Amino acid sequence: MRFTEMLAAAWQKNDSLLCVGLDPDPEQFPASVRKSPDALFEFCAAIIDATAHFVCAFKPQIAYFSAYRAEETLERIIAYIHARHPGIPVILDAKRGDIGSTAKQYAREAFMRYQADAVTLNPYLGFDSIEPYFDYPGKGVILLCRTSNPGGSDLQFMEGTEGERLFERVARLAAGAWNKTGQCALVVGATFPAEIARVRSLVGDMPLLVPGIGAQGGDIAATVKAGKTAAGYGLILNSSRAILYAGQGNDYAAAARIAAQQTRDSINRER
């Protein structure tokens, strides 16, 4: 199944726009987990099983694995999601961006090695840095557009001579000339609802991956209102730390389940 179809099916089946981000930081694990030789896997598998019925996607952040020489663990975690929770798409958050011959290697990494259903990419190098990912025609290609970190405006908010800002140009290209397989999506931060609405107006029903729900403080009501499609979908609302570390003790998985369900329900009240 193609990424957008898989996502649409998960939106409906779990009645959820929530994505759980897997950014496992061993320093924040409960002591009992931290002691295990396979702590990263155990922690993530417990979070996955606890939250899978309340999400539309999982989004592992590769940096948290590569910093700890744990690529093989990431492979196992993604395989675990596919085996235990088939139908939930896995978005590899890698934000790769490189020229064609190197992009081919990164596409191979994301889709063949890790078996991700979609990958996040950085558009700074332009179309040919995105193109090799379209060689995997069912896979999702999610481009950074507008981010909500403090420096997000340093470049993205630059206004061009035609009155178009940089992030608007990315949105226009992603929805138009660049979207060769119909599997493009965009990353748009949660702290600027007016800009989510602006992006939505530029891209039709394209899925928007919105980090910043939860720990990063984005307002759920404003985000959903600004970003949802007419049918009440179109959003992948990511929460990482607020779910992963909802509980500090051995009940962390149960606490994550409650946090995920509550976040999903808070989102649904605004749809």
Added chain:
Amino acid sequence: MRFTEMLAAAWQKNDSLLCVGLDPDPEQFPASVRKSPDALFEFCAAIIDATAHFVCAFKPQIAYFSAYRAEETLERIIAYIHARHPGIPVILDAKRGDIGSTAKQYAREAFMRYQADAVTLNPYLGFDSIEPYFDYPGKGVILLCRTSNPGGSDLQFMEGTEGERLFERVARLAAGAWNKTGQCALVVGATFPAEIARVRSLVGDMPLLVPGIGAQGGDIAATVKAGKTAAGYGLILNSSRAILYAGQGNDYAAAARIAAQQTRDSINRER
């Protein structure tokens, strides 16, 4: 030693502005090497030993390792350079770009895990996506500015309302407010000498990493003329394929040595 000092010492010691890019593609290895269970390492080590006296830096491209589950090989290759050719800086070409908490993990990956002396980064997410790398104060932080791939102009050439193009804004910030440790450098492609000159005019003597010498067809004379500092330094001119695959048979290391020496000498004739 700090990255810029290490680089300056290597420029002088080897009388070279040439950087050899390590983008090892097993499909292009000689048959004898391809058969080895440790082919990636053997190929790179042979290239490194053959060319180390003619370079100012080595630049491994991480995608060529991560696509083949070979991160551990990349660790060994970088350790090999440090052990056998101390003083030659290693630039990890990773083009990472993410928000602060994730950038911390990527910085750990580049500088603690891989022991690189510098890393390439993508500036699209702004200053706080760069800042965590400055926690390693001697390490080089090399930002994408202007790339020479076909899509390089899609975003980088966008002209702002103040007449400043996106790549010029990156250059200005990298040479100014962002350069907290004095260890910033920029990536500027070789196919637009006028733009190399423009960047040089914005950044003083900051090192410029220029891919595209050799296989990508950038003109050495025009590049050196446009990018060198008054003292005849300031450039890290990268060649990958034209050196790595200079010979197709068992003489590939000797062929790489000759290609590296000739490229270095061609560059020096223009300084």
